[in-house]
Amino acid sequence: MRTDLQKSLSRHHIELSNLSVFQRILLTTDGTVTDILESYLSEPIELVKLSEALVCLEEDIPVMELKKGVEVIERKILLRGQVSRKNFIFADSIVVLDRLDEDFRNELLKTQTPIGKLWFEHRVESFKEIVDSGKESPSDELSFYFQLDDDVSLFFRTYCVFSNSQAVMMITEKFPENYFLSAFDSGR
Secondary structure, eight states, X not given: OOHHHHHHHHHTTOOXXXXXXXXXXXXXXXXXXXXXXXXXXXSOEEEEEEEEEEEEOSSOBGGGTBOTTOEEEEEEEEEEETTTOOEEEXXXXXXXXXXXXXXXXXXXHHSOOOHHHHHHXXXXXXXXXXXXXXXXXXXXXXXXXXTOOTTOOEEEEEEEEEETTEEEEEEEEEEETTSSOSTTSTTO
16 A cells, blocks of 8 residues: 555554444546445445635645645535435535636536546546545534444545646545445445
C-alpha cells in the first residue's frame, strides 16, 4: 500500500486487517465510489443533494493551493440505493468552479449526476490523491441520515481531484463503521 495511505490510517489508529475487504476498498480506492457501490450492492445508486452553495473560503486550503476569500462551491450529498432507499455514503465537497470546463460545471450544478459519472461522460482526465483517511464520531446530522446509535463511528477519506495539473475538488466521503462488514451482508 502507498505510504501516504499507511501514514493516514496509522495516524487515526485504523488497522486495515481489522476491516472487511469492502471497507478497505472504500478507504483506499481512487476509483469512482458510485460504480464500486453499484457493483457491490447490485443496485443502482442515486445522488441526493443536501446542499450546494457558493461561498468564500474562510481559510487557506494549502493542499488545493487556495487562499482565503476564493469563491468555491460547498456541496453535501448522499449516495443512496435506488431500490433499498438506504443512505450508503455521505460526501462533502469543495469545488473550484473557475478550474472546471463550463459544460461540466453546468451539469454539476444543475443535475443529480454523481461527480464520478460526470468525469466519465465528459471524458475529463483526472488524478486523485488521498490526503487523509480515518475514523470519527458522527455529527447529529449524519447520525440522522444513517440512523446510527451513539456508539457507531464513521470511516472517512478525503481526497483531492486534479485536472490540468490543478486541484479542482476536494471530497470527503464518510460511511458508518458497521456498514459493508462481510461479502454476505450486501452492505446493509
